[in-house]
Amino acid sequence: MGAPPPLSRRHPPRGGDTPLRPKPAATPDDAPPGGTGRGRITIAEVARRCGLSVATVSNALSGGGRMAEGTRARVRAAADALGYSASPAARGLRLRRSWTLGLVIPDIANPMYGEIARGAAEVLEAAGCHLLVASHDSCPERQARHVRNLLRQRVDGVILQPWSSRDEEVPAMVAAGLPLVLLARRHLSQPTDHVTIDPRAPLLEGLRHLAALGHRRIAITLMGGRASTSAEERLETYRGFMERQAGGPEEGLIVRLARADLESGRAAVPALLAARPTAIVASNDLLALGIREGLHAAGLRVPEDLSLLAVDDTYLSALPGVELTSLELPKRQIGEAAARLILERIAEPGRACESIVLPARLAVRRSTAPPRPAG
Amino acid sequence: MGAPPPLSRRHPPRGGDTPLRPKPAATPDDAPPGGTGRGRITIAEVARRCGLSVATVSNALSGGGRMAEGTRARVRAAADALGYSASPAARGLRLRRSWTLGLVIPDIANPMYGEIARGAAEVLEAAGCHLLVASHDSCPERQARHVRNLLRQRVDGVILQPWSSRDEEVPAMVAAGLPLVLLARRHLSQPTDHVTIDPRAPLLEGLRHLAALGHRRIAITLMGGRASTSAEERLETYRGFMERQAGGPEEGLIVRLARADLESGRAAVPALLAARPTAIVASNDLLALGIREGLHAAGLRVPEDLSLLAVDDTYLSALPGVELTSLELPKRQIGEAAARLILERIAEPGRACESIVLPARLAVRRSTAPPRPAG
DNA sequence: GCTTTTTGGTTAATCGTTTAATCATCTAAC
DNA sequence: GTTAGATGATTAAACGATTAACCAAAAAGC
Numbered sequence: 069m070g071a072p073p074p075l076s077r078r079h080p081p082r083g084g085d086t087p088l089r090p091k092p093a094a095t096p097d098d099a100p101p102g103g104t105g106r107g108r109i110t111i112a113e114v115a116r117r118c119g120l121s122v123a124t125v126s127n128a129l130s131g132g133g134r135m136a137e138g139t140r141a142r143v144r145a146a147a148d149a150l151g152y153s154a155s156p157a158a159r160g161l162r163l164r165r166s167w168t169l170g171l172v173i174p175d176i177a178n179p180m181y182g183e184i185a186r187g188a189a190e191v192l193e194a195a196g197c198h199l200l201v202a203s204h205d206s207c208p209e210r211q212a213r214h215v216r217n218l219l220r221q222r223v224d225g226v227i228l229q230p231w232s233s234r235d236e237e238v239p240a241m242v243a244a245g246l247p248l249v250l251l252a253r254r255h256l257s258q259p260t261d262h263v264t265i266d267p268r269a270p271l272l273e274g275l276r277h278l279a280a281l282g283h284r285r286i287a288i289t290l291m292g293g294r295a296s297t298s299a300e301e302r303l304e305t306y307r308g309f310m311e312r313q314a315g316g317p318e319e320g321l322i323v324r325l326a327r328a329d330l331e332s333g334r335a336a337v338p339a340l341l342a343a344r345p346t347a348i349v350a351s352n353d354l355l356a357l358g359i360r361e362g363l364h365a366a367g368l369r370v371p372e373d374l375s376l377l378a379v380d381d382t383y384l385s386a387l388p389g390v391e392l393t394s395l396e397l398p399k400r401q402i403g404e405a406a407a408r409l410i411l412e413r414i415a416e417p418g419r420a421c422e423s424i425v426l427p428a429r430l431a432v433r434r435s436t437a438p439p440r441p442a443g
Numbered sequence: 444m445g446a447p448p449p450l451s452r453r454h455p456p457r458g459g460d461t462p463l464r465p466k467p468a469a470t471p472d473d474a475p476p477g478g479t480g481r482g483r484i485t486i487a488e489v490a491r492r493c494g495l496s497v498a499t500v501s502n503a504l505s506g507g508g509r510m511a512e513g514t515r516a517r518v519r520a521a522a523d524a525l526g527y528s529a530s531p532a533a534r535g536l537r538l539r540r541s542w543t544l545g546l547v548i549p550d551i552a553n554p555m556y557g558e559i560a561r562g563a564a565e566v567l568e569a570a571g572c573h574l575l576v577a578s579h580d581s582c583p584e585r586q587a588r589h590v591r592n593l594l595r596q597r598v599d600g601v602i603l604q605p606w607s608s609r610d611e612e613v614p615a616m617v618a619a620g621l622p623l624v625l626l627a628r629r630h631l632s633q634p635t636d637h638v639t640i641d642p643r644a645p646l647l648e649g650l651r652h653l654a655a656l657g658h659r660r661i662a663i664t665l666m667g668g669r670a671s672t673s674a675e676e677r678l679e680t681y682r683g684f685m686e687r688q689a690g691g692p693e694e695g696l697i698v699r700l701a702r703a704d705l706e707s708g709r710a711a712v713p714a715l716l717a718a719r720p721t722a723i724v725a726s727n728d729l730l731a732l733g734i735r736e737g738l739h740a741a742g743l744r745v746p747e748d749l750s751l752l753a754v755d756d757t758y759l760s761a762l763p764g765v766e767l768t769s770l771e772l773p774k775r776q777i778g779e780a781a782a783r784l785i786l787e788r789i790a791e792p793g794r795a796c797e798s799i800v801l802p803a804r805l806a807v808r809r810s811t812a813p814p815r816p817a818g
Numbered sequence: 819g820c821t822t823t824t825t826g827g828t829t830a831a832t833c834g835t836t837t838a839a840t841c842a843t844c845t846a847a848c
Numbered sequence: 849g850t851t852a853g854a855t856g857a858t859t860a861a862a863c864g865a866t867t868a869a870c871c872a873a874a875a876a877g878c
Contacts, residue, residue: 110863110864110865111864111865111866112864112865120827120828121827121828121829122828122864122865122866123827123828123829123830123866123867124826124827124828126865126866126867127827127866127867130866132866132867133826133827133867134824134825134826134827135825135826135827136825136826136827139826139827153594153595154864154865155536155597155863155864155865156532156535156541156595156596156597157531157532157533157535157536157541157597157863157864157865158532158536158833158863158864158865158866159864159865159866160531160532160535160833160865161530161532161533161536161832161833161834161835161863161864161865162832162833162864162865162866162867163833163865163866164833166531166532176557176560176561177554177557177558177561177758179552179554182551182552182557183552185551186551186552186578189577193592198575198592198596199575200573200574200575201576202564203561217568217573219528220528220531221531221573222530222531222532330758357762360763360764361762361763364763383552383705384759384762387732387736387759387762387764387765388735388736388739389735389762389764389765389766390762390764390765485833485834485835486834486835487834495857495858496857496858496859497834497835497836497858498835498836498837498857498858498859498860499856499857499858501835501836501837502836502837502857505836507836507837508837508856508857509854509855509856509857510855510856510857511855511856511857514856514857529834529835530833530834530835532833532834532835533833533834533835533836533863534834534835534836535835535863536833536834536835536862536863536864536865537834537835537836537837537862537863538835538836538863539863
């Protein structure tokens with residue numbers, strides 16, 4: 069703990085007295101006595117306290133460089149005695165990273181996506197990253213705007229559940245070298261990392277459940293406009309099943325929707341009823357609840373008049389008085405998987421694209437029952 | 444549009460040839476031909492394109508400095524021809540701002556807070572800021588951790604719905620000069636900006652509604668542990684009403700809870716039933732739904748056996764089969780008001796603290812009815 | 819004892835902006 | 849024809865961190 073070494077600087081500190089020395093944004097309320105004026109403790113402060121150069125402190129804290137273990141410990145101690153933490157702006161500038169990721173989802177009001185966000189945030193936080201969440205509400209312009217915003221913000225990567233499988237943002241982001249993970253649908257022309265739910269087995273389980281109850285006229289909703297790989301896979305599975313089990317699919321039973329929330333569920337009821345189904349498979353819980361509301365308004369009861377099968381199994385479908393039969397998706401795991409994928413790609417940008425397929429299982433509740441005898 | 448001026452540099456560019464010139468983190472996949480390699484267009488690029496100095500470009504884009512209007516326009520054109528946008532890290536470093544705000548809420552799974560976040564995000568986005576959302580799940584340690592994280596991230600301010608009215612983080616943040624807006628409760632010893640709901644009129648309206656139906660034994664739940672200014676105000680209103688209308692308050696009818704979600708609603712049912720109420724006023728929708736579930740499990744029906752009055756009026760309470768009577772809060776507006784407050788304080792740190800009180804109104808649905816004759 | 823290697827640091831450049839201070843140049847004034 | 853003022857752009861110094869290159873002193877090799 070001797071006096072700091074005399075610092076024999078060989079190079080003079082650049083010119084006797086420099087003429088220009090502005091002091092930008094000199095906050096009037098600067099650090100009081102020795103106050104921790106808003107985390108203003110810089111690495112230089114720590115260096116001064118240790119009688120070392122900032123470079124050494126940086127090395128000590130980052131674990132790099134050769135140095136005496138004693139020094140490293142001393143620096144560490146001083147750093148957290150002062151409550152030092154590196155300025156993200158400064159290291160971001162130098163390292164060209166923001167430690168911030170973007171998550172763009174269809175609907176922030178849907179608890180499904182809340183859970184996904186929670187899973188992703190947890191994994192990212194453990195890796196020292198932050199998550200910016202944005203909801204595009206199934207509006208392509210909003211999606212584009214959010215992506216632009218995130219790019220401006222220089223996020224290190226984006227997790228996106230895209231509106232459709234041919235959104236232009238996707239190839240653009242990949243071309244710009246931005247790590248990208250898609251949720252649910254893939255992109256038609258641009259391979260990317262990707263997390264999805266097995267589109268076949270769980271849906272088949274649901275359809276079999278309905279068929280076992282005696283349903284033959286089963287309607288299904290599909291999301292994502294004309295172009296969604298996940299919707300197409302669902303459709304394929306549905307068609308295959310209907311052909312084998314129920315005298316062929318009928319186009320009127322297939323209803324394509326632009327959004328999957330309460331409102332569009334209510335609005336979809338006339339289209340759904342047109343083909344006189346005895347059961348409906350909805351794309352998610354919220355949509356199912358909207359449909360259910362529309363059915364009630366039309367004087368139809370679930371499941372007495374019509375069975376309803378949802379997807380997601382958020383806590384909504386378990387509420388007393390609601391009790392939807394639903395395909396339970398591993399929501400947290402979806403978020404976690406996406407976060408892990410994007411961290412891996414950031415670490416190793418050249419790797420091949422990976423697709424993670426997660427399972428789902430049927431949670432039978434009270435929205436499905438045998439069809440009315442009168443069909 | 445002439446050739447770039449000959450740049451008569453009076454000061455030579457420092458030393459014939461500088462010895463040290465490291466190239467940190469030289470990404471192998473550098474900008475291809477003239478590619479926009481991940482938004483890498485810097486202000487220097489724009490300056491070169493215009494034959495101007497970076498300073499001039501900066502001034503032109505920021506609107507500062509004296510300059511020919513023609514130049515300004517030329518720079519603007521070049522900037523968005525190149526798709527330039529300033530690096531947040533660089534300007535953050537220079538300007539000591541991050542253009543990022545933190546929002547710390549009790550429960551991300553509660554749609555109430557989703558709406559608040561949406562409102563806040565909208566106002567902030569318009570001001571060019573971003574929002575980092577974190578959920579403390581009514582756990583003081585999580586709250587402390589999130590606040591620490593946000594400080595490390597150097598957010599420009601925090602919007603917090605604190606766990607209690609004596610959390611240590613609050614005075615600490617104020618002392619550090621960090622703009623702070625509290626939601627719902629105030630802090631006991633530290634004045635701050637603050638957004639809340641009128642704790643009297645709406646609750647009184649709800650209580651009168653129940654009293655008019657014939658209820659005298661009305662239970663109420665209170666959040667925030669022992670110390671929450673909002674809970675105390677609610678309690679005061681409740682006590683006053685009960686004294687006038689219902690033969691004095693009874694301590695057993697007052698139930699204090701640590702968290703307000705489905706799970707703790709279910710768990711609170713025995714405590715709530717102990718004093719044999721005919722109606723229950725729950726602190727929010729989610730808690731009310733949990734209570735409702737617990738009551739169902741105990742063989743009691745709402746509203747036939749017990750009336751239930753919720754607060755928040757999220758879309759949950761409007762679902763068919765749920766239909767809770769609830770106090771409708773202006774959720775979006777809460778978020779918007781908080782965002783505006785924090786922006787104002789950032790702009791003018793010295794101003795006096797402001798408290799914004801928003802109204803609420805009763806949405807009567809089907810969870811309230813006259814008490815059973817057999818009381 | 820002199821050179822080489824190792825150890826434990828330091829220096830200076832750099833990331834991309836902003837901005838106070840400065841400076842050329844052109845115009846108006848005396 | 850100087851001088852003074854405006855005008856319009858430039859210079860260079862920050863902001864706070866990281867890191868390649870360098871270097872002094874101690875240890876090792878011959």
